[in-house]
Amino acid sequence: MNTTLRSRGYSIECVSGMFDFSLSEHIKLDGLVDTHIHTAPDVRDRFMNDIELASAALREGMEAVVIKSHTEPTSGRAALASEVTGMRVIGGVTLNTPVGGLNPDAVHAAAMMGGRFVWLPTVSAGRAEGDLDGVISAVAEHDMVLGTGHLKPPEIFHVLDLAADYGVGKIIINHPLTGVVGATLEEQREMSRRAYLEHCLVACMPRHDGLDFERIVESVRYVGSERCIMATDFGQGHNPSPIAGMKQFIYLMREHGFSHLDITMMCRDNPLELIS
Numbered sequence: 001m002n003t004t005l006r007s008r009g010y011s012i013e014c015v016s017g018m019f020d021f022s023l024s025e026h027i028k029l030d031g032l033v034d035t036h037i038h039t040a041p042d043v044r045d046r047f048m049n050d051i052e053l054a055s056a057a058l059r060e061g062m063e064a065v066v067i068k069s070h071t072e073p074t075s076g077r078a079a080l081a082s083e084v085t086g087m088r089v090i091g092g093v094t095l096n097t098p099v100g101g102l103n104p105d106a107v108h109a110a111a112m113m114g115g116r117f118v119w120l121p122t123v124s125a126g127r128a129e130g131d132l133d134g135v136i137s138a139v140a141e142h143d144m145v146l147g148t149g150h151l152k153p154p155e156i157f158h159v160l161d162l163a164a165d166y167g168v169g170k171i172i173i174n175h176p177l178t179g180v181v182g183a184t185l186e187e188q189r190e191m192s193r194r195a196y197l198e199h200c201l202v203a204c205m206p207r208h209d210g211l212d213f214e215r216i217v218e219s220v221r222y223v224g225s226e227r228c229i230m231a232t233d234f235g236q237g238h239n240p241s242p243i244a245g246m247k248q249f250i251y252l253m254r255e256h257g258f259s260h261l262d263i264t265m266m267c268r269d270n271p272l273e274l275i276s
Contacts, residue, residue, distance in 0.1 A: 018204075018213075019204075019248055019252075021240050021244050021247075021248050023248075023251060024244070024247040024248040024250065024251035024252075025244075025247065027246075027247035027248075027250050027251055028060075028061070029057075029060040029061060029062050029243070029246060029247065029250075030060070030061035030062070031061065031062070031063050031268055032062050032063060032246065032267040032268050033062065033063050033064045033065070033066075033267060033268060033271035033272060033275070034057075034062070034065050034066065034231050034232055034242060034246050034267075035066045035172065035198060035229055035231045035271050035274070035275075036066060036068060036174070036175075036198060036200055036231035036232060036233045037053060037065055037066060037067055037068065037231075037232060037233070037234060037235050037242045038067070038068055038069065038070075038233070038234070038235030038236065039052075039053050039067050039069075039074075039077075039235050042069060042070075042071065043071055044236070044237075045236070045237030045238070046235050046236065046237055047234070047235050047236065047237055047239065047240075047241055047242070048235070048241065048242075050067055050074075050077050050078070050080070050081040050089065051081055051084055051085060053065060053067065053081070053089075053235075053242060054081040054082065054084070054085040054087040054089050055085050055087070056241065056242075056243050057087050057089075057243065058085055058086060058087040060243055062087075063088065063268065063272070064087075064088040064089070064090055064271070064272075064275060065087070065088075065089055065090070065242075066089075066090045066091070066092075066116075066117060066275075067081070067089060067090070067091050068091075068092070068094060068117070068119065069094060070094055070096055070122050070123045071094075071096065071098045072098065072099070073091065073092070073093040073099065073106065073109070073110050073113070073115065074091030074092060074093070074115070075091040075092060075093065075109075075110045075111075075113035075114050075115030076091070076113050076114075077091055078090055078091030078114065078115070079091070079113065079114050090115075090116045090117065090275060091110075091113075091114070091115050091116070091117070092110055092115040092116055092117030092118055092119065092144070092145075093106050093107065093109075093110035093115060093117075093118055093119070094119040094121070094122055094149065095107075095118065095119065095120055095121055095124075095128060095130070095135065095149075096121050096122060096123055096124035096128055097124045097127065097128055100130065101121065101124065101127075101128035101129050101130040102120075102121070102128055102129060102130025102131055102132050102134075102135050103130050103131070103135070104130075104131055104134035104135050104137070104138045107135055107138035107139060107142070107144070108138055108141075108142070110144075111138070111141075111142035111144060115144070116144055116145055116275055117144065117145045117147055118135065118138075118139050118144050118145070118146055118147065119147035119148075119149045119174070120135075120146070120147065120148055120149040120150075120151055120159065121149050121150060121151070122149040122150045122180075123150070125149060125150035125151060125152075125180070132159075132162065133162065133166075136159070136162050136163055136166045136168060137166050139163075139166075139168050140163075140166040140167050140168045143170070144170070145170040145171070145172060145274045145275065146159075146163060146168050146170065146171045146172070147171075147172045147173075147174050147198075148171070148172070148173050148174055148181075148195075149174055150174070150180040150181060151181070152181065152182065153181070153182070153183045153184075153187045153191075156173060156181075156183070156191060157190075157191075160191065160194050160195065163194075164194065170273075170274045171194060171195035171196070172195060172196050172197075172198045172229065172274065173188075173191050173192075173195050173196065173197045173198060174198050174200070175198060175199065175200040175202075175203055175233060176188050176191065176197050176198075176199075176219070177199065177203055177209075177211055177215050177216065177219060178200075178203045178208075178209050178211070179209050185218070185219060185222050185223075188219055188222070188223055189222060189223050192223045192224070192227035192228075193227075196227060196228065196229050196270055196273075196274065197219070197223060197227060197228045197229065198228075198229045198231050199216045199219065199220065199228060199229070199230055199231070200231050200232060200233035201230075201231075201232050201233070201234070201245050201246075201248065201249040202232060202233035202234055202236070202239065202245070203216075203233070204216070205239055207236075207238055207239075213252060213256075217253075217256045220253075220258070220262075220266075225258065225262040225263075225265050225266050226265060226270070227270075228266050228270065229266055229267075229270045229271055230246075230249050230250070230253070230263070230266040230267050231246075232245035232246050232249060234246075246267070250263055250267065253266075
């Protein structure tokens with residue numbers, strides 16, 4: 001994969017649709033965190049591998065990046081990327097069918113290898129079976145971050161109830177505005193009482209949901225920046241780099257009137273509350 005060609009702009013106009021990524025190249029990412037990035041190796045085309053991402057994030061002065069895969073645990077990969085580059089890279093496991101679905105053993109193994117995140121089913125949502133209680137118990141035991149993946153709102157509320165029963169205190173609602181989740185504003189507000197809402201810029205990309213960016217703006221204003229996280233969910237081969245994605249997200253939020261304090265809260269303080 002020619003990441004050099006892509007880093008120079010890789011047909012930015014054709015991949016970004018309504019966005020002009022050149023306008024945000026000046027944005028600084030010092031001390032910030034991206035909680036949702038896809039990297040190679042993977043079964044899908046990815047923009048960069050773990051080491052390339054870690055190196056790029058280190059150059060930008062970021063505090064941490066979280067790498068995610070729909071098919072395999074990223075705990076060990078994150079540890080290696082951190083060791084090689086000196087960048088804080090965090091991994092975990094997504095409980096899709098390739099790791100046995102809702103498999104508590106996969107959670108325990110991810111934690112023992114330094115993983116911090118457990119994502120409930122994404123591409124296997126509706127098909128993955130197993131022991132949800134056991135999974136949430138394991139998350140609580142290891143003090144991990146629980147991501148709701150591609151679950152629908154009724155399933156998310158059930159998970160939030162179970163998490164409360166087991167004492168899980170670190171929960172992230174992944175991209176609530178996307179079609180795979182589809183949470184209303186009222187549902188998001190209710191979820192935010194017990195979890196952070198993770199808004200991902202990828203939802204606005206033309207080869208994804210094509211979501212109107214104003215929907216993210218509306219949601220953050222409705223719920224409050226103190227309960228939201230800004231992430232990219234970038235890493236796809238057809239999109240700009242995750243670094244460019246985060247810069248663009250910040251630029252757009254500034255253009256919509258969000259303050260430095262708001263953005264720092266959503267890109268640093270709230271993520272660090274989960275991963276520290």
